Amino acid sequence: MLVNRFTVIALWGWVVMVLALYVHSLRDLLPAVLDIVLP
Amino acid sequence: MSPVFAVPLLIMAALGGGAALLRVTQADRRLRPAERMTWSFTLGFGLLGWLPFFMAPAGAFTSTGFTILCLILSPGTLLLVPAVAQLTKFKPSPAFLGLSVLLSMTAAAGVMAALSPMADADTLAYHYPLARMALEQGQPAFIPRAVDGAVPQLIQMTYAVAMALGGETSCNWWLLISSWMAGATLYATARRWLAPTPALLLLLLFQSVPAVLYGAVTGQIEVRMAMMTLVMAVATAEAVAGSVAMAVTAGLVAGFLIGCKYTALLVVAAAGLVLLMFTRRPVLLLAFAGAALAFGWPWYAWMWTHTGDPVFPMLWGLVDFRPETHWSPAQNLAFKSFAASEHQMPENLWTILTYPFRATFAPLPVFEAGRTGFGPAGMILLPFAVLGTWHHRTRLAGNPLTVMVAIAALAYLAWMLIGPSQRVRHLLPLLPLALLALAVASQRAAATGGWRIAAPLLLGVTVTLALQSAGQAVNAIKYARYLMGPESTDSFLNRNVPGWPIAQWANNHLTADDRLMLFPENRVLAYHLRVDSLLVHPFFQGVVDVRPNVDDPDRLWRQMRAAGVTHVAVANALSPPLQSLAAQGCLKPVQEFQLRQLASRTLPGLSAVSYATTVWALDGHCWPSPP
Numbered sequence: 001m002l003v004n005r006f007t008v009i010a011l012w013g014w015v016v017m018v019l020a021l022y023v024h025s026l027r028d029l030l031p032a033v034l035d036i037v038l039p
Numbered sequence: 040m041s042p043v044f045a046v047p048l049l050i051m052a053a054l055g056g057g058a059a060l061l062r063v064t065q066a067d068r069r070l071r072p073a074e075r076m077t078w079s080f081t082l083g084f085g086l087l088g089w090l091p092f093f094m095a096p097a098g099a100f101t102s103t104g105f106t107i108l109c110l111i112l113s114p115g116t117l118l119l120v121p122a123v124a125q126l127t128k129f130k131p132s133p134a135f136l137g138l139s140v141l142l143s144m145t146a147a148a149g150v151m152a153a154l155s156p157m158a159d160a161d162t163l164a165y166h167y168p169l170a171r172m173a174l175e176q177g178q179p180a181f182i183p184r185a186v187d188g189a190v191p192q193l194i195q196m197t198y199a200v201a202m203a204l205g206g207e208t209s210c211n212w213w214l215l216i217s218s219w220m221a222g223a224t225l226y227a228t229a230r231r232w233l234a235p236t237p238a239l240l241l242l243l244l245f246q247s248v249p250a251v252l253y254g255a256v257t258g259q260i261e262v263r264m265a266m267m268t269l270v271m272a273v274a275t276a277e278a279v280a281g282s283v284a285m286a287v288t289a290g291l292v293a294g295f296l297i298g299c300k301y302t303a304l305l306v307v308a309a310a311g312l313v314l315l316m317f318t319r320r321p322v323l324l325l326a327f328a329g330a331a332l333a334f335g336w337p338w339y340a341w342m343w344t345h346t347g348d349p350v351f352p353m354l355w356g357l358v359d360f361r362p363e364t365h366w367s368p369a370q371n372l373a374f375k376s377f378a379a380s381e382h383q384m385p386e387n388l389w390t391i392l393t394y395p396f397r398a399t400f401a402p403l404p405v406f407e408a409g410r411t412g413f414g415p416a417g418m419i420l421l422p423f424a425v426l427g428t429w430h431h432r433t434r435l436a437g438n439p440l441t442v443m444v445a446i447a448a449l450a451y452l453a454w455m456l457i458g459p460s461q462r463v464r465h466l467l468p469l470l471p472l473a474l475l476a477l478a479v480a481s482q483r484a485a486a487t488g489g490w491r492i493a494a495p496l497l498l499g500v501t502v503t504l505a506l507q508s509a510g511q512a513v514n515a516i517k518y519a520r521y522l523m524g525p526e527s528t529d530s531f532l533n534r535n536v537p538g539w540p541i542a543q544w545a546n547n548h549l550t551a552d553d554r555l556m557l558f559p560e561n562r563v564l565a566y567h568l569r570v571d572s573l574l575v576h577p578f579f580q581g582v583v584d585v586r587p588n589v590d591d592p593d594r595l596w597r598q599m600r601a602a603g604v605t606h607v608a609v610a611n612a613l614s615p616p617l618q619s620l621a622a623q624g625c626l627k628p629v630q631e632f633q634l635r636q637l638a639s640r641t642l643p644g645l646s647a648v649s650y651a652t653t654v655w656a657l658d659g660h661c662w663p664s665p666p
């Protein structure tokens with residue numbers, strides 16, 4: 001299998017990017033979430 | 040019957056009926072213990088929705104009839120005793136136990152939802168009303184309304200059985216159990232390729248996906264269809280390997296599946312096509328198709344009997360519609376325009392390739408991907424799965440997962456090209472297949488590449504799980520407030536069901552002779568109304584034609600009178616024909632309500648729009664003048 005340094009860096013980058021983009025896509029929900037979570 | 044007795048009886052009936060079916064097809068010999076349990080439930084769940092259809096003509100569509108049915112099916116659970124004995128020998132690892140704690144927290148959130156009154160809009164608008172109406176009429180209820188009325192109702196019939204046995208609470212529990220059995224089926228299937236802990240991790244990922252959280256303890260049928268789709272796909276893969284018993288079982292589940300929803304026809308067609316592609320043995324194809332037809336025909340025959348179209352209203356122009364459908368060329372055009380509005384991306388190859396990315400990272404509003412999407416799990420797993428697949432590429436041929444992925448891919452292709460909507464949650468039946476394939480291939484990559492690959496994979500999965508669990512916790516807050524605080528049921532419904540005061544008023548002021556006409560904005564009231572109601576949708580029905588831009592008060596009046604409508608609940612921005620009727624005194628205002636629009640029950644802060652709705656009474660002596 002092609003497991004070199006590039007592959008590993010790319011996988012880390014992918015994971016971080018996916019999570020960041022996903023959370024970013026939910027940004028509009030954050031105020032409403034804080035509304036009910038915070039007293 | 041108390042839910043304490045009704046729910047275990049339902050579970051026993053499903054397990055027993057399914058186990059008996061598996062014994063008849065002899066598919067149980069090829070299954071591991073966990074699969075025997077989950078497949079039994081899946082088949083039994085289908086059976087509990089299938090048999091009531093035939094009980095109606097015999098006058099047995101009653102709580103007594105269903106109790107007897109469950110008592111007859113329950114002894115079949117004895118067939119599962121060996122499987123249970125084997126399962127109890129399982130020794131969980133510490134990691135497995137740790138994940139089980141997280142799992143029990145997820146389950147606890149589901150239990151809170153089951154113990155609370157139903158408040159989901161679609162469930163209150165048609166899933167539960169269809170079940171209740173069927174019980175009242177002693178047979179499946181036909182409503183001449185496309186999309187949510189004149190539809191296959193196999194799953195709603197299981198709700199009717201649960202309601203008949205133990206009321207709404209039993210039905211809520213039935214939803215919880217059947218949704219969790221979808222996850223359990225995924226776990227049992229994953230155990231073919233994964234160790235217990237990764238398989239449990241996969242179960243957790245699936246069970247906490249926003250679309251699953253949204254649909255699990257509601258009447259939404261997609262989670263339960265996911266369970267059936269998974270079993271059908273595995274059975275098809277086994278059939279490809281040469282098992283006639285599995286081909287029959289796959290066809291049997293396919294028959295149940297198409298009884299749930301028209302669009303399941305696409306998934307079943309994909310399975311049939313894959314069987315055709317991967318095998319040359321006619322007996323397997325005949326077994327699959329024969330069983331699918333034998334168990335799938337009832338709802339299509341029922342629809343044909345009532346409408347003249349077995350897939351109402353899709354064959355408009357090709358077959359003669361019965362007059363009682365009230366369908367017309369203009370209504371069909373309106374329906375088509377609505378269907379087109381459900382597709383914001385064009386049906387082409389680019390959409391097919393990019394939709395999963397778009398739906399995860401930059402969804403269009405029509406995808407409803409934020410609160411009811413699939414979460415980031417699939418995207419996280421994707422590159423790892425590509426690596427794992429590439430590494431094991433020589434072993435793809437002959438692998439059952441290849442067959443299962445082919446079914447999911449073909450069904451996805453068909454859905455994106457001719458499916459009715461682009462909502463993410465409507466694709467939920469395919470999610471277990473996709474997640475399973477991605478997880479197995481990712482695990483293989485991690486196993487081959489060691490920690491350098493496993494570390495980013497674990498981080499991604501852990502953060503995804505944390506995000507989804509947080510979402511679940513937020514989702515559970517409304518139930519926790521109700522169950523653990525002083526809030527009354529009335530107050531809970533007032534907080535979560537828009538227009539609840541209208542239902543309260545109608546239940547206190549209208550009589551058995553009245554009929555309240557509801558527009559889509561108040562459709563959620565259908566279940567809680569104790570008086571007769573009629574939901575008029577501008578695009579789905581023509582009983583009372585309320586299409587936009589149609590201004591014919593005289594016709595509207597005649598249609599309302601013919602439908603027996605005595606009152607109308609409608610937002611104060613009246614359409615021109617209703618304005619005209621009000622101006623002529625044919626509609627008289629009875630009661631006005633100030634209501635708050637609810638974009639989300641979980642996140643009420645998403646919408647701060649208030650609107651006024653008035654209940655109008657029809658003056659029976661009025662005859663509007665022509666325009």
